[in-house]
Amino acid sequence: MTTEKNDRTNIEQVLMNAPHRSFESSALDRIDAAIDAADAPASRRIERHHGPGRRIALWQAVAASITVGSVCWVLGSRHSSAGPDAAIAVRSPIRVEIVQDVFSTSTRARRPMDIRRWNSTYPERTP
Amino acid sequence: MTIAAASRPDWRAIWRQHRDGLIAYALAVTGNSHDAEDILQAVFVRLIERAVVSDQPVAYAFRAVRNAAVDIHRASERDRRLLARATLDTDALNAASASDSDRTNRIFELLDHLPDAQREVILLRTRSGLTLAQIGTALDRPEGTVTAQYSRGLSRLRELAAETRVTT
Numbered sequence: 001m002t003t004e005k006n007d008r009t010n011i012e013q014v015l016m017n018a019p020h021r022s023f024e025s026s027a028l029d030r031i032d033a034a035i036d037a038a039d040a041p042a043s044r045r046i047e048r049h050h051g052p053g054r055r056i057a058l059w060q061a062v063a064a065s066i067t068v069g070s071v072c073w074v075l076g077s078r079h080s081s082a083g084p085d086a087a088i089a090v091r092s093p094i095r096v097e098i099v100q101d102v103f104s105t106s107t108r109a110r111r112p113m114d115i116r117r118w119n120s121t122y123p124e125r126t127p
Numbered sequence: 128m129t130i131a132a133a134s135r136p137d138w139r140a141i142w143r144q145h146r147d148g149l150i151a152y153a154l155a156v157t158g159n160s161h162d163a164e165d166i167l168q169a170v171f172v173r174l175i176e177r178a179v180v181s182d183q184p185v186a187y188a189f190r191a192v193r194n195a196a197v198d199i200h201r202a203s204e205r206d207r208r209l210l211a212r213a214t215l216d217t218d219a220l221n222a223a224s225a226s227d228s229d230r231t232n233r234i235f236e237l238l239d240h241l242p243d244a245q246r247e248v249i250l251l252r253t254r255s256g257l258t259l260a261q262i263g264t265a266l267d268r269p270e271g272t273v274t275a276q277y278s279r280g281l282s283r284l285r286e287l288a289a290e291t292r293v294t295t
Contacts, residue, residue, distance in 0.1 A: 008281045011234060011288065015253035018231045019219035022150055023164055031168045035142055038175035 136184035138174045145185055148255030151214040152189060155250050156196035158210045166195040186264035189257065193265070209247055211238040214254045237287045245280030248273050 022028070142149070153163035170191045173179075181187040212235050220228050238246055251262045259277060263270040 004282075004285065007285045007288070011281060011284050012253060014231055014234050015238075015249065018214075018235070019216035019223075020147055020151055020254070021154060021160075021214055021216040022147065023160055027160070027164050028146075031164060031171075034168050035139060035171045035175065038172040 134182065135178055135180050136187075138171055138179070138184070138188070141184050141188055142171050145188065145256075148257065149188065149192060151254040152251065153192050153196070154213040155209045155211060155254070156193060157199065158213050162196070162199055166192055166199070170195055183261070183264045185257070186261045189251065189255070189261070189265040190267070209243060209250060211235050211246065211250055211254075214250070233291065234284065234288065237284055237291070240287055241280050241283055245276045245283070248276045249280045249284075252277055 023031075149167055150163065153167050154160065157163045157166060170188065174188065174191065179187070215231075215235060220231055223231075238249065241249070247266065248259075248262055251257045251265065252259065257265065259273050260270050262268075262277075263273040266273065268276075
């Protein structure tokens with residue numbers, strides 16, 4: 001009985017002490033930033049309800065290297081409907097000016113950029 | 128019977144205090160860090176934005192992570208299997224002595240042979256650091272059930288380890 005208890009305790013210890021995987025520190029920083037901004041006053045919040053606001057929102061999100069989830073959040077979209085531009089932008093080592101360019105040439109900021117246009121415009125950025 | 132008034136928790140403090148455990152659970156339920164990151168961010172932003180009230184905020188947060196993972200995998204429920212190994216830092220494990228590394232790897236493999244309910248309780252207890260009472264609340268199971276699942280799961284792991292001659 002004692003042996004069984006010791007064995008169980010040892011298994012518990014192995015499970016508890018096995019090294020924990022974590023996120024990259026940049027990902028943790030992004031999550032912390034999003035959580036810190038969650039209830040910020042309106043003046044500090046990313047605009048979510050107007051066209052120009054959306055453009056700025058995505059620009060800010062990418063500038064801050066924020067994750068896909070938060071870009072969807074600023075766009076007010078679900079993950080699957082945020083469009084390829086958001087997904088590519090935040091998962092690629094893309095620079096702010098490129099996103100700025102994409103959105104300044106877009107007639108409607110919210111309209112997802114056509115993936116084919118992305119590929120032809122920024123072939124080196126295609127995942 | 129007195130019902131305690133629900134309070135508004137400091138969700139940021141809960142994130143900071145339980146971050147490692149939440150990350151372990153999110154990794155286990157999603158199996159990848161991209162979804163785990165998105166889920167944790169979305170869950171905590173929502174909890175703060177909506178000023179969610181709860182008497183058991185730690186358990187509530189874990190439950191919210193679980194529900195968010197179910198949403199992601201709704202189209203393919205059979206993929207929503209808890210992956211114990213997703214919580215392991217394999218680089219650090221490989222840097223450990225060969226015997227420690229082998230033993231840990233084998234025990235994590237054996238975890239896959241447990242029923243989902245037992246594996247989830249064991250993961251939440253050992254990898255996320257929740258109490259059995261918190262696990263009960265997070266999984267919406269009576270504490271007695273959770274305690275029994277934990278105990279049976281460990282016993283089964285011990286048996287499997289003996290059968291496969293893993294030194295504990």
